[in-house]
Amino acid sequence: MAVTMICPNLKCGRTVVAAEAARGKVVRCAHCQILFLVPRDARSTGEGAPAEPPPAQPEDTKRRGRR
Numbered sequence: 001m002a003v004t005m006i007c008p009n010l011k012c013g014r015t016v017v018a019a020e021a022a023r024g025k026v027v028r029c030a031h032c033q034i035l036f037l038v039p040r041d042a043r044s045t046g047e048g049a050p051a052e053p054p055p056a057q058p059e060d061t062k063r064r065g066r067r
């Protein structure tokens, strides 16, 4: 498995793939050579946008069954 991150260097911004074992450690961006920390809770490869819980909907809608 691998951890995919975006390079924190704004001038670079490339995708950086680090090994799972690199979590919590410093890695080097292969593109711009800067060093940065791999967050421990970084998502693994293949994850898209973070899942957001849907906003709570009022149950009123169901009861409005007027005819």
Ligand SMILES: [Zn+2]
Pocket (backbone or CB within 6 Å): 007, 008, 009, 012, 013, 014, 029, 030, 031, 032, 033, 034
């Ligand atoms: Zn970079």
